[in-house]
Ligand SMILES: O=C(O)CCC(=O)C(=O)O
């Protein structure tokens with residue numbers, strides 16, 4: 001007998017919930033650092049401006065006058081990325097920044113690189129086992145009163161980049177909460193309370209999160225908010241991931257049994273596509289150059305690892321047809337076309353070009369974007 005869509009939905013949800021909670025690499029981690037760096041900005045080899053923490057002040061604060069000076073005279077307006085372009089739009093983002101090439105980050109009483117390396121090791125262990133992670137300093141950001149950054153996802157500039165690391169430095173400010181929209185994993189109130197407590201006691205606070213998780217910075221109400229932004233890259237080092245505990249946990253065994261039942265019952269199906277496939281929609285975003293098993297993130301990675309042992313897993317783009325009453329229907333987009341569709345999603349293309357590529361997938365009543373599968 002064929003597996004009903006209701007049962008399939010229930011079993012898949014339970015298995016994904018289990019993987020997320022028990023097996024999937026974490027989508028974000030955070031922590032604190034006692035070491036506080038100085039920022040020394042250089043242009044043409046001469047020191048231009050420095051932001052040094054004053055350890056005599058409570059909370060190792062950076063001086064408000066220095067921050068204002070760098071903000072007003074030495075930092076550029078922050079642009080943001082739209083597809084492959086960057087633009088400045090105060091409605092979306094207001095902050096100032098100093099690019100990595102113009103600033104050295106050093107700590108007086110220790111090596112700042114060691115702090116960043118330690119974070120990379122924690123990211124390896126908790127967010128992407130089997131990979132080597134390295135950090136690339138990207139920019140220093142300064143927010144003054146009413147500066148903010150609306151909800152966005154970070155642009156993945158190359159295929160190794162997968163996580164963003166932000167380090168909040170101990171300056172005095174109010175407002176400016178950082179929020180991540182990742183379902184239940186991120187508790188915004190708790191995170192921002194912990195951040196305030198860390199900064200007030202003179203520590204840095206850091207957060208590393210998968211770059212495609214939507215996030216925002218609420219308007220700063222007073223003072224200056226100082227942030228170091230890094231891109232984290234990863235490179236696969238281990239082919240064999242950790243051995244899976246056996247027997248399988250019930251929700252995972254249920255998924256395996258349900259899939260076997262599906263493939264058995266559809267073997268004789270005249271509709272070949274239906275007979276050979278069971279579709280899982282990926283949870284995360286992937287760029288044209290990051291489609292495949294080596295680039296999976298979070299629950300997507302854990303699910304692929306589970307299924308690969310027992311089934312033939314492939315990555316294909318499908319066009320999803322949704323109607324109110326029936327289960328969704330899918331049609332395969334061939335590989336060449338799929339690359340084009342992915343490109344349209346990440347490159348800066350005109351509406352006409354987009355329409356020309358996507359038109360064949362739109363049905364008459366609803367205009368839909370094909371999703372990754
Ligand atoms: O300032 C922050 O906390 C976030 C900055 C950010 O999201 C970005 O630069 O993409």
Ligand SMILES: [Fe+2]
Nearest residue numbers: 152153154215
């Ligand atoms: Fe961001």
